[in-house]
Amino acid sequence: MLKEVLIGILIGTVAFTVGMLLGHFAIEKVPEWVKDASQDVDEALIKKFLAELDSNEIQENLRELTKVPHLASTPGDEATVELILKRWQDPKTGLDSAWREDYKVCLSFPSKTNPNKVSVVDEENKVLFMAREKEKAYKPEQEDPDVVQPYAAYSPAGNVKGKLVYANQGKMSDYELLNKTLDLKGTIAITRYGGEGRSKKAINAAQFGIVGVLVFTDPYFINDGVVSESGTYPNSWYMPPSGVERGGYSTDFGDLLTPYLAAKEDTYRRPIEEVTGIPPIPTQPIGFEDAEQLICSLDGDDAPDDWQGSLNCTYKLGGPGFKATSSFINSTVHLDTYNTDRLENSANVMGVIRGNVEPDRYVIYGNHRDSWVHGAIDPSSGTAVMLEITRVLGKMLKEGKWRPRRSIIFGSWGAEEFGLIGSTEYTEEYFSRLSERTVAYINVDISVFGNTTLRASASPAAQSVIFTASKQIDAPGTKKSLYDNWIEYNNRTSATYGVIPNVGFLTGAGSDYAAFMHYLGITSVDFSYDYDRSKTRAGIYPAYHTAYDTFDYASKYIDPGFTSHQAVARTAGNVLLRLADSLLLPLNCSDYAESLELYLSQAVSVFEEKLADKGISLEPLQKAVQLFQETATKLESLIRDSELAKETPLKARRINDQLMLLDRAFLDPLAFPDKSYFRHVIWASRSSKVPTFPGLADAVEKEDWNQAHKHISILTQAIAGAAHTLQDGI
Amino acid sequence: MLKEVLIGILIGTVAFTVGMLLGHFAIEKVPEWVKDASQDVDEALIKKFLAELDSNEIQENLRELTKVPHLASTPGDEATVELILKRWQDPKTGLDSAWREDYKVCLSFPSKTNPNKVSVVDEENKVLFMAREKEKAYKPEQEDPDVVQPYAAYSPAGNVKGKLVYANQGKMSDYELLNKTLDLKGTIAITRYGGEGRSKKAINAAQFGIVGVLVFTDPYFINDGVVSESGTYPNSWYMPPSGVERGGYSTDFGDLLTPYLAAKEDTYRRPIEEVTGIPPIPTQPIGFEDAEQLICSLDGDDAPDDWQGSLNCTYKLGGPGFKATSSFINSTVHLDTYNTDRLENSANVMGVIRGNVEPDRYVIYGNHRDSWVHGAIDPSSGTAVMLEITRVLGKMLKEGKWRPRRSIIFGSWGAEEFGLIGSTEYTEEYFSRLSERTVAYINVDISVFGNTTLRASASPAAQSVIFTASKQIDAPGTKKSLYDNWIEYNNRTSATYGVIPNVGFLTGAGSDYAAFMHYLGITSVDFSYDYDRSKTRAGIYPAYHTAYDTFDYASKYIDPGFTSHQAVARTAGNVLLRLADSLLLPLNCSDYAESLELYLSQAVSVFEEKLADKGISLEPLQKAVQLFQETATKLESLIRDSELAKETPLKARRINDQLMLLDRAFLDPLAFPDKSYFRHVIWASRSSKVPTFPGLADAVEKEDWNQAHKHISILTQAIAGAAHTLQDGI
Secondary structure, rough: OOHHHHHHHHHHHHHHHHHHHHHHHHHHOOOOOHHHHOOOHHHHHHHHHHHHHOOHHHHHHHHOOOOOOOOOOOHHHHHHHHHHHHHHHHOOOOOOOOEEEEEEEEEEOOOOOOOOOOEEEOOOOOOEEEOOOOOOOOOOOHHOOOOOOOOOEEEOOOOEEEEEOOOOOOOHHHHHHHHHHOOOOOOOOEEEOOOOOOHHHHHHHOOOOOOEEEOOOOHHHOOOOOOOOOHHHOOOOOOOOOOOOEEEOOOOOOOOOOOOOOOOOOOOOOOOHOOOOOOOOOOOOOOOOHHHHHHHOEEOOOOOOHHHHHHHOOOOOOOOOOOOOOOOOHHHHHEEEEEEEEEEEEEEEEEOOOOOOOEEEEEEEEEOOOOOOOOOOHHHHHHHHHHHHHHHHHHHHHHHOOOOOOEEEEEEOOOOOOOOOEEEEEHHHHHHHHHHHEEEEEEEOEEOOOEEEEEEEHHHHHHHHHHHHHHHEEEOOOOEEEHHHHHOOOEEEEOEEEEEEEEOOOOOOOOHHHHHHHHHHOEEEEHHHHHHHHOOOOOOOOOOOOOOOOOOHHHHHHOOHHHHHHHHHEEEEEEHHHHHHHHHHHHHHHHHHHHHHHHHHHHHHHHHHHHHHOOOOHHHHHHHHHHHHHHHHHHHHHHHHOOOEEEEHHHHHHHHHHHOOOOOHEOOOOOOOOOOOOOOOOOOOOOOOOOOOOOHHHHOOOHHHHHHHHEEEHHHHHHHHHHHHOOOOO | OHHHHHHHHHHHHHHHHHHHHHHHHOOOOOOOHHHHHOOOOHHHHHHHHHHHHOHHHHHHHHHHHHOOOOOOHHHHHHHHHHHHHHHHOOOOOOOEEEEEEEEEEEEOOOOOOOEEEEEOOOOOOOEEEEEEOOOOOOHHHOOOOOOOOOOOOOOOOEEEEEEEEEEOOOOOOHHHHHHHHHOOOOEEEEEEEOOOHHHHHHHHOOOOOOOOOEEEEEEHHOOOOOHHHHHOOOOOOOOOOOOOOOOEEEOOOOOOOOOOOOOOOOOOOOHHOOOOOOOOOOOOOHHHHHHHHHHHHHHOOEEOOOHHOOOOOEEOOOOHHHHHHHOOOEEEEEEOOOHHHHEEEEEEEEEOEEEEEEEEEEEEEEEHHHHHOOOOOHHHHHHHHHHHHHHHHHHHHHHHOOOOEEEEEEEEEOOOOOHHHHHHHHHHHHHHHHHHHHHEEEOOOOEOOOOOOEOOOEEEHHHHHHHHHOOOEOOOOOOEEHHHHOOOOOOOOOOOOEEEOOOOOOOOOOOOHHHHHHOEEEEEEEEEEEEEOOOOOOOOOOOOOOOOOOOHHHHHHHOOOOHHHHHHHHHHHHHHHHHHHHOOOOHHHHHHHHHHHHHHHHHHHHHHHHHHHHHOHHHHHHHHHHHHHHHHHHHHHHHOOOOOOOHHHHHHHHHHHHHHHOHHHHEOOOOOOOOOOOOOOOOOOOOOOOOOHHHHHHHHHHHOOOHHHHHHHHHHHHHHHHHHHHOOOO
8 A cells, every 4th residue: 555655646746846847937927928929910801801891882982972072171171071080980990099180271262253264355355255164064063052163273363464375285395396486475375284294384384474374184185085075974984075174283292381391370381472383373274165266266387296186176376366267366365363372271080090019100091082073083082992991990990800010090181182281291290200100101092093903103112012912802894813904904024023013103292192202201002993094095084173073973984883992992901901910011122122223224224325424423323222132132031031920029120120111211301402392312203204213314314414423422322321221230 | 545546646647737737838938039138237247347447448548549640541540440440350359340431531631841821021021920830849749740730621722911900709790890990801810719610710701801810729718828838738738839729620510522422432522612611711720829929919909808818918909910019010911821622531440249139229339530630638538438448348248248238339430620520421321220220329539628527418318327327436536426526516407306417418519429419310428527617717628639639648637547537438338338238228208308398498588578579479389398298208107107128028119219219300401401410400509699499599599580480380390299209109
């Protein structure tokens, strides 16, 4: 018995000792946060998310958003503020929190009592012709009393008259050509949209003594030549003869009176006289049916071939003034504008989902809310998509199924149409925090131009995540992925990947990504669905900025069934989730290197010889691009060799910081002293046609060799600096 | 027996199960990096470090560094490059790595064959007087053929002559006063150091048609009136009669030809004609014994009382020219300068210790290496201290006893004397990475001015760590801590702490902290040991920038025994270790708030009424300061409530990022368009005497009310932005 007891005790003791030893180790428990810190993207969750995005919901969003015109700062705009707040504060499908942020910004409006007038008046002061004050009503929407009549925002008020000339697109070269044979002083110029920024048509004109400018959309460009009512909306997607593109007439963006400062109540406002980039002379857009009356009555020489369009005559330059055979003979054109600049309240609506692991890293998703009229496509197609994304994410969040690794910020920007004002004021007010913490900005403004293919423009760092997302989503009406469909319509050959879809560069300031990309250097992406550009000359959907951009138009001619909206929601939402949830940020620095190499090869092939003649070498720039490329390769191999989920979270954070700050490293606030807000030396806007580094291209264009050399140095330092950002060491 | 067996089995089973269960947990081992991530400052190690810093080593460093003159880019400079490289690459006491970085910068030198000349010449071209070309030799050092003769760096070469006038300190107000009674055109002005920047004396003069400028150091200011050889060096610390302060004559800093761009071989260089801020007319410094000859011969009215000094006569304004009783009657002063601007190679020496936990966070410690002559005090007293710090750290590192949490970078900057060139080029070249990753910059240039008390200037964020360090170190020759000793000589009353030592603000650009603090917005600290300023009028040690600033001078009159050097080494080293090793960065945002409140209260008391008269309110600025203060309090209570060593390392990283980026958030590259490199809206240089926000103070001074309002908005946005940086949320 003793033996058995001893054996029992022995077993017990050994077992207990083993237990104790193990227990000793077990005391040092693995902290909870060790697992949290490695939270990564969940592919199953993404699939579920994509499946829940509903085209019907998007359609109903659009219907509600476009009930009334919602021009910035009007009651219609305020109604959309409240709609979005209500959605984002919904207890079942809302976000963590949502609020409004108001700015007091300088907007320009026509007079309600004194409409702008374009008329032809003869020598006895008899009015022979008066352009329409309103677009023709085909549907009740056009009769809404809140439809703002066509005008050029920020054109000054004034009453001018003069002989008419035709100045093509209002480019400097157009006026220079006219000026060779005509005395332009005191004339009024009629110009076409395109080829030059809206306000520049008037800024250029004023340099030649022209006193007023008219602008119209040539049906050649927008309607593939169709001019008849029977061939245009409501019978097709084309612009009706009375349709007029409204627009902000300013070269800069952000509130005009408070550059670099958020436009709060007490903020210093510069006098309007100090504002450059807006028309110095009265300017007014008109429909092409009115433009035809004027242009087809002009005297003078035939305009050059590339100045001709689809109006029913040979375009002439003007005598100046009208031809003898016209009823307008000896008459002048009178342009009377009554626009006023007013300080108005404009709201951004902000919504937030707080991040679980890295709340101090932001992914921002935004679109503007204001429209010119009903704005079904521009911007409500984007807002309808955003609201569907927030509904599904909000539901997942409120049901406790998900909280992102990083914080997500949604922005519904105000007063974009007047010059990207809401988003710009936001970046000004929160400049430091956004610069420090923002991983990426996703913009979906016009979500659907047409039904053919995905379209994306982005910082090259984001190309790969766009591709990943687009491979997971079906292209509506096809059996292909968005990616495979896209590659058919718009591709390029990459040195690394072969033939791939063509992601555009964000070199312009066409929507609210501008302040993020150019001013703050935040990796940005802009998504939409597009029509087949090989089948039409239309540069944009024809109802753009007219009173015909309605729910009726959108649902009949742009996206019946709303499946293209849905495809965009899925793409943007997928990219958003990957940016917010991935342990390793899905940003690719080698793709950036490839873009720099592309720009460099352009610079070498077009400029190298010219520069060498002046003793200027591109070699430093070549070396910097090479350094960048090598550094990118090194970082990617470090990433490949890491098991981030098992290593210290500080390692993933370190690499992610390098990727996040990559675009920031290209900023130089003094590189373009005359281009407000453009600080990104690679993607800043460019006048030159050569697709390469903007500061260099524009300097070579102007044959300013000192400036060219200086920009080579600026670029060299910025690109080497971006390489340093990617370097782990010191 | 069965019972016993069963009991035995039962015990065994239970024990084993317990063991298994515990074992199960023990399988999930705590990863090694969990402990690493909480690496914190080790007080015992700091004590050991402080004890090892050796005054004899510092003395021997100084002796070696000052063997020969080491003017930037000369062979003497090159020898110090090699010395430092050798130390930092030493296998037993060196750093992880060290290397040199070369820039090609624009320096200015006098001619070796054609010395600059200041003479008095009579009507028959007879030279009546010639100022010394060299300072008088009292020791072999002054006879070294490599002593550069006194000159004003960047003064143009030229040969001018004119009647002499005395223009006090060369301020605009000085010339304006002279100009009331005298025709200044074509005259030469003699001025005193002080009251105005070196180059501005000449820039201001040129506006009155003055053709040349002489500068001297009035013994009233530097020598407490002592003028005799018997009372000056080598018999005391005072400047000998022939002593001349050399200097860089430029208002800007960094290489003059490559602003914002690192001066590499191929970098674009603007033409020298585009450089502003340097003397437009020949300018030359002379000794006070020569100045006395000139000033005491002047004709004209007595100069105002505050223009008088210690030369042996009543200073007069000049006829212009000399008085009838003087032997110089009817003579003119001739100034012949032969300086040339040359592109020369200047090296920074860089040394690095890689961080263990956060290698991508940098603490930078630096000092310049170049001197005007032997530069024992300026800058070698600082370099001697830096080399002792790196020796002790290197030893700890090589012995495997220590590796810092964060990376440490040491910089031995080149060509500081010509305008902070080496450090500025470094910040330009590595702008992105340094902005992203640098926690703080510590500068120790002249480490010892005297033997009385510690002196520190810093961003307010660093005040607390400076206090912590200074409380742990004994003040040499006392039984008190540096802190307690300091508080006796230089204190202020803080709203939070009561009476504390006075840490100065870094509002100027007096040493290499300038580019870090003002251009990059990096929290910076500048240390030295000082004399008792209540006992002398000397604004700086009297041998400053002369050929008398030698090892002999330093060891006899500035710090015999080198204990003050040692105290500075201990203070700067302690602060360095705390910044590099602390889990939570020892930066205090509430102390920053207190400084902002101080500036605000100044602005309110001096400007509020004037501004209100113009309809401008300080309220937005007050609100921003209040927001900052509240946010700082909140962050500090979050820190108090945290156990960072036990929580996810991402939390400490997040808070540390907020603290690191605090000073960065005050940057606005467009706030001061005419002050190159000054971007920090709180600490930028200021012309106004009111100790408050510089942009606002200077605008009110000029009665430019639009500018004042604009600066209130700039400040409001920057201070609110800095508060946002401290906010955890979105």
